[in-house]
Amino acid sequence: MENINKKNNNLYEQFLKYSYADLKELFKKAKTKDEQDFYIALSEIVLQREQERVIGKD
Template identity: 80%
Template sequence: MEKLKGQNSLYEQFLKYSYKDLKELFKKAKTKEEQDFYITLSDIVLQKEQEKVIGKD
C-alpha cells in the first residue's frame, strides 16, 4: 500500500471514464480477461446511470 500514498484512488480514476471510453478500451483489449475487465466496468457505469434515471441516487 506504500505506492498508493499521494495518488488518486482507483475509484477516482474509474469515475473519469465514460461508458464510451470503456467500450473503446474493450475493443482494443488484447485478451479475453482484459475484455471481461472492461465490460464489467462499463456495466457498472451503466448501472449507475440507470439508478440516476430511476431516482435511486
C-alpha cells in the same frame, strides 16, 4: 492500511473519469479475454449507476 486506502481511493477516482464510450473503446482495444471481461464489468457498473440516477429522478 492507510497506503492501501489511498490506492483504492485513487483507483476509484480514476474509474469515475471513464465514460461508457471510453470503456467500450478500451474493450475494442483489449488484447486478451480477461482484459475484455474487465472492461465489460466496468462498463456494466457505469450503466447501472446511470440507470439508478435516471430512475431516481422519476
